[in-house]
Amino acid sequence: MLADKCILITGANRGIGEATARLCAKYGAQLFIAGRNGSSLHALAEELGSEAHNSVTPLVYDVADELAVKGAFRFIQQSTGKLDGLVNNAGLMLDAGLAMSRLSDLQQLLSVNTIAAYQHAQLASRLMSRQRAGSMVNLCSVVGEQGSAGQSAYATSKAALSGMSKSLAKELGSLHIRVNGVAPGFIDTDLVAHYPDETRQQVLNNISLQRSGRADEVAELICFLLSDKASYISGQIIAIDGGIKL
Amino acid sequence: MSTKQQLQSAFSESLGIEPTQVIDSLSYNSIAEWDSTAHMILIAELENEFKVMLDTDDIIDMSSVAKAKEILAKYNVEF
Numbered sequence: 001m002l003a004d005k006c007i008l009i010t011g012a013n014r015g016i017g018e019a020t021a022r023l024c025a026k027y028g029a030q031l032f033i034a035g036r037n038g039s040s041l042h043a044l045a046e047e048l049g050s051e052a053h054n055s056v057t058p059l060v061y062d063v064a065d066e067l068a069v070k071g072a073f074r075f076i077q078q079s080t081g082k083l084d085g086l087v088n089n090a091g092l093m094l095d096a097g098l099a100m101s102r103l104s105d106l107q108q109l110l111s112v113n114t115i116a117a118y119q120h121a122q123l124a125s126r127l128m129s130r131q132r133a134g135s136m137v138n139l140c141s142v143v144g145e146q147g148s149a150g151q152s153a154y155a156t157s158k159a160a161l162s163g164m165s166k167s168l169a170k171e172l173g174s175l176h177i178r179v180n181g182v183a184p185g186f187i188d189t190d191l192v193a194h195y196p197d198e199t200r201q202q203v204l205n206n207i208s209l210q211r212s213g214r215a216d217e218v219a220e221l222i223c224f225l226l227s228d229k230a231s232y233i234s235g236q237i238i239a240i241d242g243g244i245k246l
Numbered sequence: 247m248s249t250k251q252q253l254q255s256a257f258s259e260s261l262g263i264e265p266t267q268v269i270d271s272l273s274y275n276s277i278a279e280w281d282s283t284a285h286m287i288l289i290a291e292l293e294n295e296f297k298v299m300l301d302t303d304d305i306i307d308m309s310s311v312a313k314a315k316e317i318l319a320k321y322n323v324e325f
Contacts, residue, residue: 074299081294122302130290174283 001227003028006080008072010063010120011090013040015189016139019215020087020222025052027223032076034059034090063090063116073123083127085226088117088138088161093191097150106153113157114164121168121179129175137225138165140181140237146246162237169235178234180225185241187213208243249296249325253318256295257311260288270312296323 007024011017012033021033025048033048033056035041041058049056059075061068076083091113094105117138128134143151144158165181172179186192186203192212195203204210221240224230247255257268261279274280280288289305292298292314298321300308308314315325 070299077293077299078297123299125286126290126293129286130294132287175286 001027001229002085002223004030005084005226006030006032006076006082007085007087007226008032008034008059008076008083008120008124009087009089010034010116013037013044015191016184016187016215016218016222017087017089018044019219020089021048021056023216023219023223024226025049025054025056027227028052028054029085029226030054030080031056032059032072033057034061034063034072036060036062063120064111066119069116069119069123073127077127081127082131083124084131084134086120086124086134086136087222087226088120088136090116091139091158091191092154093151094154095150096153098152101153106156109153109157110160113154114160117161118164121164125168125172125175125177128177129172132176134172134175134177135226135230136165136168136177136179137222138162138179138181140165140183142183142185142239142241142244142246145183145237145239146244148246165237166235173234178225178230180230180233180235181237182218182221182225183237183239183241184218185213185239185244187215187218189215203244206245207241211242213240213242249323252295253292253311253314253325256291257288257314260284260291268311270315271310273310274308292318296321298323 002024007029009017009021012021013035024031038060045056045058059072061072092109138161140162141158143155144162147155162181165179169179218240254265254268258265261284263279304317308317
């Protein structure tokens with residue numbers, strides 16, 4: 001499904017990012033997997049490269065480091081000269097009410113969840129525009145779409161990402177670059193691993209399917225959006241949340 | 247191919263204009279073909295042609311062919 005496609009995934013060493021990397025490799029993509037943890041990233045690259053015989057290149061950098069991001073894209077430009085897909089997955093979450101959220105916390109969330117994604121989109125669009133084709137998938141959130149008490153800072157950063165996705169879809173459409181967002185609900189990843197059982201049960205009670213989602217389920221949607229099977233889908237924020245109501 | 251020819255080719259192909267139209271005074275938005283979308287394609291072509299990665303400020307400043315030469319010179323491209 002993704003054979004011969006060259007794809008960059010940020011935050012690829014765990015959770016949804018890792019699941020997406022695994023599935024992209026399975027579907028035949030040539031991958032650049034980005035993250036801050038060099039050892040786990042290299043281990044994943046080695047595993048995926050040997051299993052699927054794909055080219056999987058680890059790029060160790062902090063997505064919030066502007067110069068490091070440029071360096072990563074310079075590497076991609078020099079090594080492949082093209083990019084077919086971008087998955088803006090790297091993200092932070094914060095569970096804190098309005099009164100308990102420092103502005104520095106909000107700035108950090110915006111820096112990683114929004115501004116870093118913007119810079120990646122900016123640089124990726126330049127590689128994609130040469131071939132007049134490409135697909136960007138941004139990891140938005142059900143929290144950004146519906147709002148959630150006690151998560152206003154996180155919601156702010158993710159709602160901005162949704163707005164960015166819709167706007168870029170309009171701006172880049174004439175270059176045949178598709179931009180979409182996926183909005184996961186309650187997915188079993190490190191981000192929610194700290195939830196106490198009681199909180200977890202409260203969330204599950206508000207999900208139609210009465211269960212949490214899995215990272216690989218989100219990864220399937222991301223891979224679909226990256227592929228040519230989604231060739232007429234752009235500017236959408238697609239919920240994958242089991243029917244959650246926040 | 248000389249760098250001047252490379253530059254001419256990049257402008258000509260990305261804007262969809264004749265090579266003879268690529269002169270120093272040609273400026274952004276002065277012709278219908280050089281709009282914001284074409285500007286993106288132009289930047290991509292220049293980056294690929296000269297193997298550079300332009301700063302956003304330079305992309306914003308690249309308002310003419312002459313300016314493009316001036317900016318690319320900062321990236322060690324000589325004309």
